[in-house]
Amino acid sequence: MLRLESVYLRLKNGSEEVPILENINLDLEDNKFYALTGPNGGGKTSLAKVIMGIYKNDEGRIYLDGKDITDFSITERAKAGISYAFQNPPRFKGLKIKDLLKISADENSLRAILRSVGLCPQDYLDRECDSGLSGGEMKRIELASVLARPSRLVIYDEPEAGVDLWSFENLLQLIRNYHKRGNVTSVVITHHERVLSLADEIILLVDGKIADRGSRDKILPLIQEDARCCWKANCGGNNDEVECY
Numbered sequence: 001m002l003r004l005e006s007v008y009l010r011l012k013n014g015s016e017e018v019p020i021l022e023n024i025n026l027d028l029e030d031n032k033f034y035a036l037t038g039p040n041g042g043g044k045t046s047l048a049k050v051i052m053g054i055y056k057n058d059e060g061r062i063y064l065d066g067k068d069i070t071d072f073s074i075t076e077r078a079k080a081g082i083s084y085a086f087q088n089p090p091r092f093k094g095l096k097i098k099d100l101l102k103i104s105a106d107e108n109s110l111r112a113i114l115r116s117v118g119l120c121p122q123d124y125l126d127r128e129c130d131s132g133l134s135g136g137e138m139k140r141i142e143l144a145s146v147l148a149r150p151s152r153l154v155i156y157d158e159p160e161a162g163v164d165l166w167s168f169e170n171l172l173q174l175i176r177n178y179h180k181r182g183n184v185t186s187v188v189i190t191h192h193e194r195v196l197s198l199a200d201e202i203i204l205l206v207d208g209k210i211a212d213r214g215s216r217d218k219i220l221p222l223i224q225e226d227a228r229c230c231w232k233a234n235c236g237g238n239n240d241e242v243e244c245y
């Protein structure tokens with residue numbers, strides 16, 4: 001359903017352009033549940049932003065259901081059925097939660113949507129989406145707005161970030177239920193073993209490149225090995241410190 005062909009992304013770091021994604025070739029199938037994982041700074045969020053159109057890839061093409069969407073804007077991609085739940089959802093001072101939700105949901109369903117993410121409607125509908133909300137509350141509200149609309153492809157960027165374990169299990173169930181409704185491909189960017197264990201397939205992104213993909217049994221040992229290697233590099237190759245970790 002989604003195909004990336006030879007995608008490259010470079011971003012400015014000061015006056016210098018640095019490679020962030022290199023030669024990404026990726027096929028995602030209909031109705032599959034993917035986990036996208038890898039070390040910090042590996043490029044997962046950047047890849048999600050390229051797919052959503054927030055970052056424009058420098059080279060390569062992107063296809064959705066066979067249609068070339070490389071030059072589509074964010075809005076056009078959203079209309080085509082791509083949704084992205086941010087790692088750190090943006091805040092909108094002056095925008096009430098009910099007005100944010102109305103962008104994707106019917107007015108009559110707002111209360112049920114908020115309840116589904118564990119928030120009491122009367123406490124939240126009239127609050128603003130500003131810094132007064134905790135990180136976990138904002139993640140839930142964003143998830144609510146994503147799950148309220150039909151999508152062909154949803155990318156959830158670290159849904160576990162800032163959410164307590166009890167709530168995370170419930171949010172994960174919501175993500176699974178939305179997936180099970182069918183006709184949607186789900187990609188969860190995660191470092192969480194619980195999500196990795198639920199995925200049909202794990203994609204491993206390291207240093208801006210797809211290092212591997214496959215089943216949990218194939219990929220988990222690679223992640224553990226990779227974590228050791230990264231730590232070794234950061235410690236200047238001191239094996240004693242690797243053991244401490």
Ligand SMILES: Nc1ncnc2c1ncn2[C@@H]1O[C@H](COP(=O)(O)OP(=O)(O)OP(=O)(O)O)[C@@H](O)[C@H]1O
Pocket residue numbers: 011012013020038039040041042043044045046047
């Ligand atoms: N706007 C930007 N300008 C310059 N560099 C950026 C920008 N956004 C991301 N980067 C760099 O791109 C690299 C990949 O970042 P990205 O956030 O995609 O990684 P990630 O795999 O999602 O990391 P994490 O697991 O920590 O969330 C990092 O080195 C980061 O510093």
